[in-house]
Amino acid sequence: MIKNISFAVAIGAGLLSFLSPCVLPLIPGYLSFVGGAGLSELKSGQKRRGVFLRTLFFVLGFSTVFVGLGLLFSGGGMLLSAAYSRKASIAAGIVIILFGLNTIFGFLRFLGMEARFHVKSKPVNSIGAFVVGMAFGSGWTPCIGPILASILFMASRAGGTAKAALLLGAYSAGLGLPFLAAGLFFEKLDPFWTWFKRHARAVKWVSGLLLVALGLSMALGKLAALNTLAFRLGYEAKAFAIHKQAAARAVSLAFWAVMMALPVASAIIKKLKNREERLVKPFRLVLFVLLATAFLLELGGHVSWFNVLSGWLLYQGK
Numbered sequence: 001m002i003k004n005i006s007f008a009v010a011i012g013a014g015l016l017s018f019l020s021p022c023v024l025p026l027i028p029g030y031l032s033f034v035g036g037a038g039l040s041e042l043k044s045g046q047k048r049r050g051v052f053l054r055t056l057f058f059v060l061g062f063s064t065v066f067v068g069l070g071l072l073f074s075g076g077g078m079l080l081s082a083a084y085s086r087k088a089s090i091a092a093g094i095v096i097i098l099f100g101l102n103t104i105f106g107f108l109r110f111l112g113m114e115a116r117f118h119v120k121s122k123p124v125n126s127i128g129a130f131v132v133g134m135a136f137g138s139g140w141t142p143c144i145g146p147i148l149a150s151i152l153f154m155a156s157r158a159g160g161t162a163k164a165a166l167l168l169g170a171y172s173a174g175l176g177l178p179f180l181a182a183g184l185f186f187e188k189l190d191p192f193w194t195w196f197k198r199h200a201r202a203v204k205w206v207s208g209l210l211l212v213a214l215g216l217s218m219a220l221g222k223l224a225a226l227n228t229l230a231f232r233l234g235y236e237a238k239a240f241a242i243h244k245q246a247a248a249r250a251v252s253l254a255f256w257a258v259m260m261a262l263p264v265a266s267a268i269i270k271k272l273k274n275r276e277e278r279l280v281k282p283f284r285l286v287l288f289v290l291l292a293t294a295f296l297l298e299l300g301g302h303v304s305w306f307n308v309l310s311g312w313l314l315y316q317g318k
Contacts, residue, residue: 006154006167007166007167007170008170009151009154009214010151010154010167010168010170010171010174011170011171011173011174012174012210013147013148013150013151013171013174013210014170014171014172014173014174014175014176015174015175015178016147016174016203016206016207016210017147017148017171017174017175018174018175018178018179019178019196019203019207020147020203020204020207024196024197024200025197025200027179027182028042028186030058030136030179031051031055031182031183031186033132034051034054034055034058034129034132034133035047035050035051035052035054035055035129035183036050036051036054037050037051042186042187048184051183051186052180052183052184053126054125054126054129054183055129055179055180055182055183056126056180056183057126057127057129057130057133058129058130058132058133058136058179059133059172059175059176059179059180060130060133061129061130061131061132061133061134061135061136061137062133062134062136062137062172062175062176063133063137063169063172063173063176064133064134064137065133065134065137065138066137066148066168066169066171066172067165067168067169067172069148069152069155069168070151070152070155070164070165070167070168070169071161071164071165073152073153073155073156073164090218090219093215093216093217093218093219093220094215094219095149095153095215096149096150096153096211096212096214096215096218097211097212097215097216097219098215099147099149099150099211099215100150100207100208100209100210100211100212100213100214100215101208101212102208103147103204103207103208103211104204104205104208104209105208147207147211148171150211150214150215151167151168151171152168153218154167154214154218155167155168188281231313231314233313234309234310234311234312234313234314235310235314237306237309237310237313238306238307238310238311238314240306241304241306241307241310245304248304248306249298249304251306252298252304252305252306253295253298253299255305256291256292256294256295256298256305257295259291260288260291260292260295263284263287263288263291264288267281267284
């Protein structure tokens with residue numbers, strides 16, 4: 001049964017796909033191609049609205065393909081009888097472990113072969129960006145192939161088409177949301193690109209080790225144990241929110257206050273180091289407003305974030 005822990009794994013896998021060495025360095029090129037803007041326009045923030053809108057349709061395009069693959073794989077998994085279910089999980093776990101080891105060491109050369117559609121002409125509108133996204137999603141690139149394949153194996157064991165679709169939707173969100181952020185704030189992300197280019201090898205190792213851990217969990221039947229742990233944590237959070245409301249609110253308010261203080265402190269430190277640094281930037285302002293909104297919602301009693309957390313942990317994926 002696919003529960004919240006599996007969705008968290010799928011979102012994390014999508015994020016790792018975005019950070020993979022053969023996707024992240026190409027993000028400027030993807031955004032320029034899909035958004036119809038030159039790199040200078042991306043860096044200056046020109047055509048931001050148009051780039052973001054086309055990037056959104058690009059993300060919807062590859063998400064459509066990934067969810068479709070999830071439905072296809074879930075259908076294959078349901079053909080297996082209960083007698084073969086455990087053996088199938090072991091086999092899938094072993095394959096995922098091999099994918100993880102190959103991500104680190106690259107000993108399976110055939111996984112490095114690309115099989116995707118190459119679009120030569122730039123899309124002229126959002127529909128074109130959607131088609132390009134589908135072409136991107138139809139390919140098995142050397143980096144995201146093993147990660148995507150691992151999530152598809154999980155989808156085949158999901159126990160239903162709806163759960164498999166949600167699982168691949170979570171993977172698509174993990175891959176797509178950073179794309180959207182890059183399209184919206186490209187000119188602010190130069191330090192981000194530089195840092196990850198320097199640490200590409202570490203990202204590759206982390207991706208491979210997480211795939212190995214996922215494969216071991218599936219082969220040993222421990223994914224259910226992780227779901228049970230998440231359920232227990234959700235139950236404890238729910239009990240804490242109900243029986244100790246004042247304490248739960250205090251902890252939540254303290255958390256959001258610290259989160260609000262971090263970007264402010266970071267901005268002040270950068271301003272002190274560089275007098276030309278702008279103290280108020282759009283991204284920092286948006287982040288601060290979002291955090292302040294969460295703080296005020298808790299303070300006014302409109303939202304209990306402990307209840308939100310417990311609801312997510314207790315979610316059964318139904």
